[in-house]
Every structure is written in C-alpha cells, then in structure tokens.
Amino acid sequence: MTTASGRDGRLDRAAVLAWLRQDDPAALETLWAEADAVRHAHVGDAVHLRGLVEVSNHCVRQCTYCGIRAGNRNLARYRMTADEVLDCARRIADLGYGTIVMQAGEDFGLTGPWVADLVARIKATTPLAVTLSLGERLPDELRAWRQAGADRYLLRFETSDKALFDRIHPPRHGQSVPRWDLLGLLRDLGYEVGSGVMVGIPGQTWDSLADDVMRFAGMDLDMIGVGPYIPHPDTPLAAVHGDGPDQVPADATTACKVVALARLVRPDANIPATTALGTIDRAHGRELGLRRGANILMPNVTPDRYKACYEIYPDKAALGD
Numbered sequence: 668m669t670t671a672s673g674r675d676g677r678l679d680r681a682a683v684l685a686w687l688r689q690d691d692p693a694a695l696e697t698l699w700a701e702a703d704a705v706r707h708a709h710v711g712d713a714v715h716l717r718g719l720v721e722v723s724n725h726c727v728r729q730c731t732y733c734g735i736r737a738g739n740r741n742l743a744r745y746r747m748t749a750d751e752v753l754d755c756a757r758r759i760a761d762l763g764y765g766t767i768v769m770q771a772g773e774d775f776g777l778t779g780p781w782v783a784d785l786v787a788r789i790k791a792t793t794p795l796a797v798t799l800s801l802g803e804r805l806p807d808e809l810r811a812w813r814q815a816g817a818d819r820y821l822l823r824f825e826t827s828d829k830a831l832f833d834r835i836h837p838p839r840h841g842q843s844v845p846r847w848d849l850l851g852l853l854r855d856l857g858y859e860v861g862s863g864v865m866v867g868i869p870g871q872t873w874d875s876l877a878d879d880v881m882r883f884a885g886m887d888l889d890m891i892g893v894g895p896y897i898p899h900p901d902t903p904l905a906a907v908h909g910d911g912p913d914q915v916p917a918d919a920t921t922a923c924k925v926v927a928l929a930r931l932v933r934p935d936a937n938i939p940a941t942t943a944l945g946t947i948d949r950a951h952g953r954e955l956g957l958r959r960g961a962n963i964l965m966p967n968v969t970p971d972r973y974k975a976c977y978e979i980y981p982d983k984a985a986l987g988d
C-alpha cells in the first residue's frame with residue numbers, strides 16, 4: 668500500500684482493520700503522514716483550545732471503567748457552584764480560547780434548570796461556544812439546554828460492541844433512552860455532536876474497533892474523541908485483564924492509529940489529542956496525536972481544589988497548569 672486510503676481514495680472496513688493490525692513502524696509512517704496531510708487540507712494548521720471545566724464528580728452510574736462511578740467510596744465528592752463555573756468561563760475567555768467544555772459525572776444534582784440557567788449566563792456574558800458533556804440526561808433536559816444556548820454535546824459511545832458496552836456500562840434503573848438513541852436525538856435538537864471510544868478496553872477486539880471507526884463515518888460526527896483505556900484501581904474493570912489473541916492493546920500507538928483513521932474517515936471533524944493519550948505517554952502523547960490527525964487540545968481549567976477529585980483514571984496528565 669502506498670497511500671493509507673487505497674487507490675480510489677476511500678477507506679473501507681477491510682483497510683481500516685488492516686491498518687489497526689499493522690505493527691510495522693515504517694508502514695505506519697504512511698498512515699501518520701496521510702492523516703496529517705488530510706488534517707492540514709481540511710481543517711488547517713490551527714490547534715483549537717477548549718477550556719475543560721470538571722463541574723461535578725458525583726455520579727449515579729456504575730461504569731466499571733470509571734473512577735468516579737457511584738460505587739467508589741474512596742473519593743471526596745464535589746459539585747461546583749454556578750459562580751465558580753462562571754469564573755472559569757471568564758478565565759477561558761480571557762485566555763482567548765473559543766469554547767468552554769463542561770463535563771461531569773451523571774449528576775442529577777446538576778438539575779435541568781440549573782444547567783440551563785448557567786448556559787444562558789455564560790452565553791450572555793462571554794463570547795464562548797458552550798459544550799456540554801454531562802452523560803445520559805433526559806431528552807427534555809437536553810432540549811432545554813439547547814434552547815438556553817448550548818452549542819455542542821459530547822457523549823462517547825465507548826465501543827460499538829453491544830455486549831461489551833453492556834458489561835462495562837450497566838444501564839440505569841428506569842432509564843428510557845439508550846446512549847445510541849441519545850446521540851441521534853442530540854443531532855435532531857441541533858447540537859454539534861461529539862462521540863468516540865476508549866482504546867484497549869479488556870475484551871475489545873480488533874474487529875469491534877474497526878466497526879467503531881466505520882461508525883465515526885456513518886454517524887456524521889462533528890467531534891471524535893479517542894483515548895487509551897487506563898485502569899483505575901478502585902474500579903471492577905481493573906481486575907479484568909484482556910489477554911485473548913484479538914485483544915486490542917491500550918497503548919499510545921494503537922490510540923494514534925484510531926485518531927489517524929478517524930481523520931481519514933471524517934476529514935472535517937474536530938479531533939482532540941486527549942488527556943488520556945497525554946497520560947500514558949507524558950513526554951510525547953499529545954504531540955503525537957496532533958501530528959497524526961488531531962487538531963484540538965483541551966486544557967483543564969478546573970480549579971485546583973477540585974481537579975484531583977475528578978479522577979476518572981489515575982494520574983491524569985495536567986495540561987494548562
């Protein structure tokens with residue numbers, strides 16, 4: 668193969684799978700170079716900065732991979748006040764970033780009206796785009812937040828392998844709308860929609876990862892976030908070791924392959940070099956992401972007194988300090 672996409676310029680599932688399994692560094696240079704060229708041609712050379720505010724680490728869910736899951740008792744819980752979030756928004760605007768990303772556990776203490784009011788205040792007092800990443804909330808809440816001015820919503824589908832997803836992400840009692848359907852609803856409500864996956868979840872196979880990449884294309888995503896899975900010792904999944912012959916490794920090179928392939932199948936998407944990538948390879952992770960298809964960085968502007976408690980995985984790399 669001389670180009671990553673093959674002769675007709677299209678990347679089919681077989682080619683995606685072959686690239687995912689490719690482990691010859693010289694061959695992979697072709698993939699990195701093509702992802703970089705497509706990034707340059709479609710979204711230019713600017714690296715866009717989004718200020719990340721981790722608004723609350725309360726969570727009602729029991730996701731087996733995530734350190735802020737409800738079942739983790741070894742964690743001090745916090746919820747920021749609206750004024751604290753507004754202070755962060757002003758700081759983000761002063762730093763010259765274009766977007767505030769408000770992320771949290773699935774915390775119904777952040778009530779629908781509270782979030783709507785906060786979004787409206789940020790839109791009224793700053794020039795920022797507002798991105799929400801608050802988990803699987805009710806359709807009426809998502810609608811109200813959009814009406815209040817929220818621009819974008821991030822909700823990763825984590826893996827397209829349904830059996831694996833159900834194992835790592837148990838449904839909430841009484842929940843009516845599954846994550847997949849919420850992604851369609853968000854699109855219908857007029858949000859720009861971001862999604863993505865973790866790479867190297869125990870039990871994740873190369874085939875399912877190829878399906879994930881094909882979904883990026885099929886779903887018309889505006890943003891695609893991809894990072895390696897990082898075990899958190901206070902979670903059930905940390906005790907599970909994926910060691911089958913088809914197990915995807917949770918390493919930086921594999922995560923970069925998914926970033927590069929995401930760029931090739933969605934040339935215009937906004938793709939971050941994620942904190943998780945910067946965490947497993949502190950020296951080079953984020954730079955490699957940016958050279959292999961990514962065009963976004965998300966500096967963490969959460970106040971220091973809360974930052975350490977938003978521990979979705981251990982030793983999160985600090986960017987923006």
Ligand code: SAH
Binds near residue numbers: 732734770822
């Ligand atoms: N409650 C929100 C935000 C979750 S944190 C939601 O569920 O959408 C944002 C992302 O961090 C998750 O979607 C997941 O992909 C990632 N994440 C969580 N735990 C992780 C871990 N142990 N290793 C790597 N990424 C993780």
